[in-house]
Amino acid sequence: MNRTGFSVAGAAGVILAVTAFGARAQDDGAAFDQGRTIYEQNCAQCHQPSGEGIPPSFPALAGNDNLEDPALIVNNVRNGRQAMPAFPDLGAEEIAAVATYVRSAWSNDYGAVSADEVSEILQTLDGEGEDGDQAAQTTIWDGVYTQSQADDARLIYIGACAACHGTRLNGAPAEADMGSGPPLAGPAFLREWGGRSVAALFEYTRSTMPQRNPGQYSDQQYADIIAYMLSYGDAPAGDTPLPADISELSNIIIEAEDG
Amino acid sequence: MTRKRNKDQVTGSESDPVDPEEKGLSRRDFVKGGAAVGAGAAVISEPGRVEASEHGDEMEWHYEADIVVIGAGCTGIPAAIRAHDLGASVLVLDQNFDAGGRMAHSGSWVSLGGGDAVQVRDANGETDAEGFINVDPLVSPEALDDDVDLLFKDVTDWSVLDEQGYAYYRFNNPDQHRGWAENCPPTREFLMDNYIRFARINGTHFGGGVSRARAASCFLMLGEVTDIKNGTITPEDAGVADPERSSAFCPRQLSISADRTNVNAVHGGGAMARCLEFSAREKGVRFMFNRHMDELIRDHNGQIIGVRASYTPRHDPDTGEQLTSYWSAGNIDETRETINVRARRAVVVGAGGHAGNPAFRSQFYPRMNEPWYPTSGYALLGYGRGQDASGIIAGINVGASLDGLHQNFGRRTYHIQTRIGTRDAYTDMYPGHPTFPFRKSAGFDIGQSGFEHLIAVNQVGKRFFNEMRLADEPIEPRWPGGQPHGVPNEWDNHTPYDWRNCRREWVREMYHFSHGVDAAVQINEGSIGPEYYSGPIWAIFDQAAVDRGQFELREPYFSSENGCFFQADTIEELIEKIYAGNEYQRMRPNYLVDTVNQWNSYVDQGEDPDFERGQSDAPMHRIDQPPYYAASIMVVWHDSYGGLRINRNCQVLDMQGNPIPGLYAGGESSGGGQMHGLGRATVHGYIAGTHAVNGGVVGESR
Numbered sequence: 001m002n003r004t005g006f007s008v009a010g011a012a013g014v015i016l017a018v019t020a021f022g023a024r025a026q027d028d029g030a031a032f033d034q035g036r037t038i039y040e041q042n043c044a045q046c047h048q049p050s051g052e053g054i055p056p057s058f059p060a061l062a063g064n065d066n067l068e069d070p071a072l073i074v075n076n077v078r079n080g081r082q083a084m085p086a087f088p089d090l091g092a093e094e095i096a097a098v099a100t101y102v103r104s105a106w107s108n109d110y111g112a113v114s115a116d117e118v119s120e121i122l123q124t125l126d127g128e129g130e131d132g133d134q135a136a137q138t139t140i141w142d143g144v145y146t147q148s149q150a151d152d153a154r155l156i157y158i159g160a161c162a163a164c165h166g167t168r169l170n171g172a173p174a175e176a177d178m179g180s181g182p183p184l185a186g187p188a189f190l191r192e193w194g195g196r197s198v199a200a201l202f203e204y205t206r207s208t209m210p211q212r213n214p215g216q217y218s219d220q221q222y223a224d225i226i227a228y229m230l231s232y233g234d235a236p237a238g239d240t241p242l243p244a245d246i247s248e249l250s251n252i253i254i255e256a257e258d259g
Numbered sequence: 260m261t262r263k264r265n266k267d268q269v270t271g272s273e274s275d276p277v278d279p280e281e282k283g284l285s286r287r288d289f290v291k292g293g294a295a296v297g298a299g300a301a302v303i304s305e306p307g308r309v310e311a312s313e314h315g316d317e318m319e320w321h322y323e324a325d326i327v328v329i330g331a332g333c334t335g336i337p338a339a340i341r342a343h344d345l346g347a348s349v350l351v352l353d354q355n356f357d358a359g360g361r362m363a364h365s366g367s368w369v370s371l372g373g374g375d376a377v378q379v380r381d382a383n384g385e386t387d388a389e390g391f392i393n394v395d396p397l398v399s400p401e402a403l404d405d406d407v408d409l410l411f412k413d414v415t416d417w418s419v420l421d422e423q424g425y426a427y428y429r430f431n432n433p434d435q436h437r438g439w440a441e442n443c444p445p446t447r448e449f450l451m452d453n454y455i456r457f458a459r460i461n462g463t464h465f466g467g468g469v470s471r472a473r474a475a476s477c478f479l480m481l482g483e484v485t486d487i488k489n490g491t492i493t494p495e496d497a498g499v500a501d502p503e504r505s506s507a508f509c510p511r512q513l514s515i516s517a518d519r520t521n522v523n524a525v526h527g528g529g530a531m532a533r534c535l536e537f538s539a540r541e542k543g544v545r546f547m548f549n550r551h552m553d554e555l556i557r558d559h560n561g562q563i564i565g566v567r568a569s570y571t572p573r574h575d576p577d578t579g580e581q582l583t584s585y586w587s588a589g590n591i592d593e594t595r596e597t598i599n600v601r602a603r604r605a606v607v608v609g610a611g612g613h614a615g616n617p618a619f620r621s622q623f624y625p626r627m628n629e630p631w632y633p634t635s636g637y638a639l640l641g642y643g644r645g646q647d648a649s650g651i652i653a654g655i656n657v658g659a660s661l662d663g664l665h666q667n668f669g670r671r672t673y674h675i676q677t678r679i680g681t682r683d684a685y686t687d688m689y690p691g692h693p694t695f696p697f698r699k700s701a702g703f704d705i706g707q708s709g710f711e712h713l714i715a716v717n718q719v720g721k722r723f724f725n726e727m728r729l730a731d732e733p734i735e736p737r738w739p740g741g742q743p744h745g746v747p748n749e750w751d752n753h754t755p756y757d758w759r760n761c762r763r764e765w766v767r768e769m770y771h772f773s774h775g776v777d778a779a780v781q782i783n784e785g786s787i788g789p790e791y792y793s794g795p796i797w798a799i800f801d802q803a804a805v806d807r808g809q810f811e812l813r814e815p816y817f818s819s820e821n822g823c824f825f826q827a828d829t830i831e832e833l834i835e836k837i838y839a840g841n842e843y844q845r846m847r848p849n850y851l852v853d854t855v856n857q858w859n860s861y862v863d864q865g866e867d868p869d870f871e872r873g874q875s876d877a878p879m880h881r882i883d884q885p886p887y888y889a890a891s892i893m894v895v896w897h898d899s900y901g902g903l904r905i906n907r908n909c910q911v912l913d914m915q916g917n918p919i920p921g922l923y924a925g926g927e928s929s930g931g932g933q934m935h936g937l938g939r940a941t942v943h944g945y946i947a948g949t950h951a952v953n954g955g956v957v958g959e960s961r
Contacts, residue, residue, distance in 0.1 A: 159517025172704030176686045180707035188708045213397040
């Protein structure tokens, strides 16, 4: 079980709403066949050739409404989820093929997914700009939030997050009967999230936190909480608040101060 | 209520509990009142000599009341209020100097259910009666659609396992749990009638079942005055004005309640314990603090007719000043060494559990005999007296049977805390509460991830486990279920009693267990018979770790005076300081130099063949930048599972399964369930207080 790791899986549904998809590929048939091959080699052991899975350990894919969300599939395949391993070697085209297969096989009818769609989702999640130009991007050390934004979010953080992540953001729970949570500042946090974009962190946070009531706060409040985290981790404040805008956040990279 | 500091702030004159003397009740009235229970009358008497039984035994009684409650905590205060509401005179004894017991340092998360009033309120999308709550319900109406039968089924669901594959609900005493489930809804309303304000339901406490959301915290609003009747508390009393201060009102700082109530609300044990105490005092319940129940007294028919109790004052270890309760209205100051207190109707034992008694708890886990490891909250409760099993032992001595003794292993109530540098490691408390000098340091919680900066050694200075896994604990299965909560299906797909919930494939997949705590308390080269104490364990780190981990090595987090923290320029010097400065360190940790050298060589190699701690856990760091530090890592035995066997009425049962006349118990003094904590205790108090008055045994004058 994934106790402490940050899994982006399951968090990405909302990305779909802000991603503009290209035209669907005409030749879904070829993708379907390619996808079946990939599925049989990598997925069928657990999810079964019939798509029925072995619940509760390995969920059924046949008739699984979660497949409506391509971003969820892309994330699970790229990053893994709980018992499911990550498949970092699969490229956008291969992920698109296997996604098309599981969305169309058996009695499923969720439609094909194009390689362009998958690329866009991957770029957003991996923090690669639309042209993939890393040099044009900023990092959390470039003054990407304002101090007042961070300060104003402190009480929300303490009330919503500190029970598990601690008032020092070091993962030491503020409530004694909670287990340790992942740190939200400092070296361990930067190790975990280093190389990914603030967009990925934002999506993860607003889709899964607080654990007992994900999505409780407004998008801007989630951005503000992240500003507080950055502030606590000694990233410098700037003149512009951290926005609640995925495409802007995807250009801000999380990394250790010395890069 | 009279409190030196802020009497006017705490209560208006209307709400001051009335002293019975002022109410016109004389001592003679107290005695007279003994024959018939008068509504609302606080009838505590000093009758001199009375007949102790129909058999004519002569016994000297110093006080008497209809109901004598042992313990002013989350069992005792509800029992006292309930019995008083039903017309009984009630005297509460507590060994500590103030009320609240362990409830005062809890998180105030009360897990009830069965369709209780807070579940209904949230399901209807309503706010609280006073309109303080301004966040929407956190849980869907479907997850609040509860009833007593489902609750009972949930807490006896044999099919639910934790990550160790242990099925603790399976062992819950069904009769007791049926009574508990039926009394959850009335207890919720009873608590709300006594100044408890519940936040939004936001989950279910461990042991409270998987199928529905049932737990809510107790809150107060931040305000200019502390006023229980109007639901406000000052930031100073709440402990939120200064992150390094507690208050005499709340031993533990309350939590900002932004997620479940209002950003201007706070929740926590103080917001529960003080409200209940206030209500009890206001209604006329009498309290005698500094009074430890040593023995239950029986007559020749086996009826429990009273208790023998001894004087246990506490004094500030630095100033010698005697500690006194925050409020005093309704207190009986009694300093005689030993007194006998007669209970005309019943004694209710809410004296807490056994976690603070190493001899008793080691019956369940022999390696937990090490007295260095206290129970949680020991500074607040008193070392050796809080949670000392005295209620259970007194019951055993009058023929009670025990229940649920093995359930301490369900969720392992003894575990390693990530808060280092204090002996009272389960919770932090800060200067401002009168018991802080007993601990002297709040401790510094480094979280599990902070262990990458240290090595952990035993009393001889040897490592004993992979530090990164030392504080690992199994997940507790509870609402909302699903894999993250150790249950195969989410709550809305969970079928209680379904064998598939514990099918072998699931067990294999979810099994997750770590034996760090067992390694920590095992016998080692320094253990000497017959006790074979394991001794303290120490976090060893250097200045570079302090900088990396941002450890704040200063008061109030660390203290150089409590044997929990040492600093030295060399490891050799550190060894001497640990030995000289901690009385449970029964030998020098002489291996420490070799251990640190060995560790550094492992760091250079990038692997740790001894305990297989590797870069995959976290980066490994050399320990070679002086000064060097040692800080205590504590094994804490927190809750107690297992105690007196009780039935659905909270009557204590003898070895034949028959109720012992006049004896009730609940909360941690009782056993037979993994439903524990505030939900268990408050309901038990409500049941015991009800039955002791309404359904209690019939005697001479009843």
